[in-house]
Amino acid sequence: VLAGGFPGAAVAGREDILELLEKRGNKEWNLKNKMFHYGTFNANPISASAGIATLKIIATGEPINRANRASSMLISGMNEVIDKYKLAWCVHGEFSGFRFLLDHTCPKRSSCDFRSCDYDYKKLKGGNDPILTQSLRCGMLLNGVDATEQGGWVSAAHTAKDIEKTIMAFDRTISWMKKDGLI
Structure with missing residues (x-):
């Protein structure tokens, strides 16, 4: 700024x-x-x-609100992809940031919005399997999306088309990871 x-x-x-x-x-x-x-x-x-x-x-607050709305759409869309593949994963976050939680044991996986989460905070904030996270990152990069191994951020500049592209990249990446026997 x-x-x-x-x-x-x-x-x-x-x-x-x-x-x-x-x-x-x-x-x-x-x-x-x-x-x-x-x-x-x-x-x-x-x-x-x-x-x-x-x-x-x-x-004005509008760019921040726009980024937060885009992040909510992204988190929701990625969690739908996770549910489609029946993985014990989730994407969570507050505001315009999001994080990946891979291979967890939380029973509320598909219904939790993390606003009143009672899952072990050490696991929630802790690290994921480095092979999974590196594979996820590489797959996302190959699909044109630069997210870190832990998650990423959405800005006010991201459009609905960008969010959809990211969700599709996430879907393709998980599909590749399944085919490669990583998940």
């Missing part, structure tokens, strides 16, 4: 130190006291303006 998608950077620290980087209207200060800094995009007005514009858009 800092530069609204434009090249940008920020430096943070104590005021008494950072003021040494400050360019002032005093020519003598700028020549003798100002500390030189190699920040390529420091004080870039275009990047700063883009950052401000982006923050104003985000402040």
Whole structure:
């Protein structure tokens, strides 16, 4: 958000130190006291303006709501695929993030929305089988979707078409994993 998608950077620290980087209207200060800094995009007005514009858009709440709705659609769709293959897996998450839980023993697998989950939190947040997760990641990449071994994130830029493409990639990946005897 800092530069609204434009090249940008920020430096943070104590005021008494950072003021040494400050360019002032005093020519003598700028020549003798100002500390030189190699920040390529420091004080870039275009990047700063883009950052401000982006923050104003985000402040409306609509991009966040759109990302959250898209994530809910993705989680629901992936869980339908999991049910289709009758796997002891689930996809869960809050807000715009999602996580894979593979080969678990939770009896509420297909009905749980994880909002009042009583499943062991260590297993919920813990790691999955690395062979399964790596195979899942590779399959998703081969299908044009970049998700991590643990899950991923959805943004306001993701469309319904993107969500559908991701669900189809997930379906094809699970199909391949079944054919390869991984699941």
